[in-house]
Amino acid sequence: GDTITVKTLAEKMRINAGEVIKKLMELGTLATINQEIDADTATIVANEMGFEVQVKVELDKEAQLMMKEPEDDAENLRWRPPVVTIMGHVDHGKTSLLDAIRHTHVTASEEGGITQHIGAYQVEHKGRKITFVDTPGHAAFTAMRARGAKVTDIAIVVIAADDGVMPQTVEAINHARAADVPIIVAINKIDKPGADPEKVKRELTEYNLVPEAWGGDTIFVEVSAKEKLNLPELLEMILLVAEVGEFKANPNRAARGTVIEAELDKGRGPVATVLVQNGTLRVGDFIIAGVAYGKVRAMMDYTGRRVSKAGPSTPVEVLGFSGVPPAGELFYTVEDEKFGKQLIDERFTKKREEEFRLSAPKISLDDLFNQ
Ligand code: GDP
Ligand code: MG
Secondary structure (H helix, E strand, O other): OOEEEHHHHHHHHOOOHHHHHHHHHHOOOOOOOOOEEEHHHHHHHHHHOOOOOOOOOOOOHHHHHHHOOOOOOHHHOEEOOOEEEEEEOOOOOHHHHHHHHHHHHOOHHHHOOOOOOOOEEEEEEOOEEEEEEOOOOHHHHHHHHHOOOOOOOEEEEEEEOOOOOOHHHHHHHHHHHHOOOOEEEEEEOOOOOOOOHHHHHHHHHOOOOOEHHHOOOEEEEEOEOOOOEOHHHHHHHHHHHHHHHOOEEOOOOEOEEEEEEEEEEOOOEEEEEEEEEEOEEEOOOEEEEOOEEEEOOEEEOOOOOEEOEEOOOOEEEEEOOOOOOOOOOEEEEEOOHHHHHHHHHHHHHHHHHHHHHHHOOOOOHHHHHOO
16 A cells, blocks of 8 residues: 655755654554554544645546546435444454354345355345445455545444454554544453453553543443354444434435445456445446446346346345456446447556556756756
8 A cells, every 4th residue: 555754745845753652652653763654543643733635536537527526416325324344453353353243133045045255245234224234354454445435434443352452453543544434442352261351441541542531432332253252233323423424315316326345257257346325236237347348248146136226225246247346446327338338448558658657767958968
């Protein structure tokens, strides 16, 4: 992902690097002047120092036009399931928690359908759906954001109760904050003998994550992915945060969203798991993601069942793309297939020019004449 050295960041803000290092320390990151920090951490430091940081989004003009949707009238907006990502330090239980929730809250009949890993799934709790997206690492989260994709509504930061706050915990908190996503803290592994949830809470106060019982406004849930403890409580809290966030979309418009993952399947060709974020995607729609395009030939939900349409917050596997779109790429549908193909042609040309530019040796006029 994108990084910047402490020195460069300080220079850009015209602030003494020592001040930046001090601020980083306050935020839980120990850094030297020549150290590279990631874009999200840099954003937070800059924000704290009164600067506004713009994440650069490089889309071609046509795409920008297409992405600039007309605002949906309030009357057309409908409640949509919250989209949740689980982040945290390695081995604190992200995968276990995702699996535990899936196995506990997906009905038995659906369970048989889940044969392979899919990057996203839905569960139902008290009649309401929740979408979980497995971002395969914090870097992917940042990469998506850099492309202008905001996939997640709620971040669950997992912390092992026997280990406490670790570097990637802080990174996860920073990522969520930079993306302006509400955080739920899940203290995991409370079944372990060495578990000390209170210590974790004390540590987190340093990062302004303070439980309500202590006068703060952060939601904490103590769970065990292994023993499947308090998982319904966690889902309950997700729905509570979703209620406050009022996540809505208009199901009655052309679909757009983000590619979660994609691969070339030997039998089926390019297969992309996409998250529909607004509108409804239908079989037969002409879809574009980067330079990949095509008519949606078939769609499968997270259980592998064929579906003919997918509304807001729904993850689906899509068949019919001409190529494999990269994870994090935005997708949208166009009604006019001819216009869609024209757009793709322009993108191809641009991409080829870019590749040529990158591969060409760089020689300036000075180099040529001053030898
Ligand atoms: P990730 O790296 O964050 O995805 O962590 P994993 O889900 O792979 O878990 C790391 C290790 O912790 C594995 O050996 C899990 O079995 C174990 N683990 C995860 N959750 C729990 C839990 O609630 N209790 C206990 N005792 N072990 C857990
Ligand atoms: Mg994992």
